[in-house]
Amino acid sequence: MIFSRVKSWHTLLWAGILLYASGTVFARDLHPFQLHKSTGQYPDIYNLYTSVGQLGMTVTNFGILGNGWNPIDGKIQPSCQYKQHTDILRENVEHFSFAGLWIGGIVNGQRRVSTSIVDGVFESGQEGFEFFANSDVTIRSSIASTSQDSMAQYYSPLAVSHQDFLMDFKDYGSTVSDNLGIPNHTPLGIDVHLESYAWNFSFADAFVILNYSITNASPDTIRDLYAGIWADASVANMNYTDIYTPGGGFTWYDNLDGFDRSVDAAGFTRDIAYQYDADGDDGWAESYIGITPLGGSVPRTHFQTHYQQWVWTNSNNTDYPEYSMPLVDDERYSKMSSDVPQGDPATGIYGNDGYPNQTNSWLFLVSAGPFGSIPAGPDSVHWRLPPGETCQVVFAVVAARWAGTSQDSPARRANLHINADWAQKAYDGEDKNRNNRLDPGEDINGDGVLNRFILPEPPPVPNMTVDVGDQEVTIYWQDNAENFIDPISREKDFEGYRIYGARKTVTDSMPEFTLLAEFDRIDPLHDVGYNTGFDAIRITNEQGQPDSVEIDGRYYQYKFVNRGVKNGWMNYYSVTAFDRGDPESNLASLESAVSANRVYVIPGVKASSVWTGTPTVYPNPYRGQATWDGYGNREQMIWFQNLPPRAEIRIFSLAGDLVDVLEHDEQYRGQDVENIPSQKNPRMSGGQHAWDLITRYDQATATGLYLFTVENLDTGEIKEGKFLIIK
Incomplete structure (x- = not known):
């Protein structure tokens, strides 16, 4: 599979969908790159996204999140979209093209980092695309099988959330030392099991939890393992600045990043790496994307969260020297295990929080560690992951609308705090003090086991x-x-x-x-x-x-x-x-x-097997730009009503020329009219049919009087009518 990411001041060029013998190729410019090189045992799965809540995020079985805003099988799907189910277009915002897992550790004194994706790489087999599918994707749901919800088909008593995705990937080929020919890639020799969780609760529909279990499959101990999420964020509303249309106004260069260290009600820092569109695009992109570690096999008090940011592909940032892209594993591990220095606001190029205040194509990396299964010393500062053992790291991807329209501040991030806190509560479950132990008073269900991923639940959605x-x-x-x-x-x-x-x-x-x-x-x-x-x-x-x-x-x-x-x-x-x-x-x-x-x-007049009355048109006369019309010629419409269950509608000019023919049945859903979003499967009465005022020769109709006939296809009866178009 091939995706591309265009980084240019010039107009985005859409090259369409290309098909190669080796697989499906998606391109946005003349230099597409193959995102993943399959080991052949399991197929790359890249068309699944979390659909139950408001945060729609693509999750793959090779470590990458997002779809690069490339159409999948000809359809535009969410990459990281919030709110995906809203009918308010201003709130339908995308947040990143790609994000992906980085895992670093020290093996025999050597720093190694395996990455699912890095910036600036455009060819299959190049350094950076270093995880490979090791399973298909299993879908589970806690939504009861008696529900009419589409997720009920995946019901499992083992499900954690309303929509679980389970998958495995690894950073090596046939053996733990096989780097599959990727330059500068020395595998850690790790197997990664990912479970993503999403809910439809109104208080828990703005985040997706990523639960990573990392197993050392190599014969060597990994010391001080760090896990992080690299995010090529760019907050944009495709209804306002469209990346899919040449000249659509999309830009990568109007974003700012930050790191939120505010303290939650339990006394822990939130540690949210976040991005936002600097000016909110006139109200069309007033949204935050945040990523935060929730916990893992090492207690919260024993691991650190680190934050880095840099400009896409800029490894030598003269304006912000410390904010430069790492080029090799040693530099990547340093980034994962340290924080980017905060600057002095007095210089004018840093905000009050110490991070750059100049918009650009910023991306960020948030990491946590060290992790392992055994502390390397009594102080638990360093950890080891011996061969065959597993450690766990859990992140949340969180989105939120701005709370107000002032400058970025903790107050404006209030919704981000609320949503991140719910993600944290979900992960904590019974572990209220985050020490990875079941303490007295924490055993809610009395089973003697520390249970996580527990949320208060409203009653089920009524069928x-x-x-x-x-x-x-x-x-x-x-x-x-x-x-x-x-x-x-x-x-x-x-x-x-x-x-x-x-x-x-x-x-x-x-x-x-x-x-x-x-x-x-x-x-x-x-x-x-x-x-x-x-x-x-x-x-x-x-x-x-x-x-x-x-x-x-x-x-x-x-x-x-x-x-x-x-x-x-x-x-x-x-x-x-x-x-x-x-x-x-x-x-x-x-x-x-x-x-x-x-x-x-x-709504409309119902169809009846006994056809009484006369078919009519509304509005009649039709005057240009009716209230329900869109802006284009194909977004206009009128309705024929009082139709039988099965009918043929023939439209004629006053001179008797055939203008168009419409085939109608009771199951009609508006699929032949652009102004009706048929993908929403609107329920109709069965007795009316829309027409978009486009002739059978694909031309817009002119002002004039039109005649029509309706034939009942079950009885052969024909009735006539007329309508007037005024443009």
């Missing part, structure tokens, strides 16, 4: 479906959330439901979802919610007893009808479940993810 009609949407959902047992309180603490719809404004200044209704249990013992009860939404039989309705083989116990919804407009709905919280554990009420079961709909 839901919708029925779309004429200016009306009916939402149905199951009661699957009501018997959930909280893993911390060990109680059934379900409290109620909230029904959400699309925001009621076209601006991005309002919340993405509008709360339509809330219903909760009548429970005088717990002062949560409004004690409304569920009578208004419960499905009942003729005797008024609780009942259910069957839809597509599933039974639903609740429904909510949203009336007065405009036909032809994209809307979306979701239902969440929330609990009553646990005051004794200082836990507030928790709610399932609002975007987890979001369903997109476009």
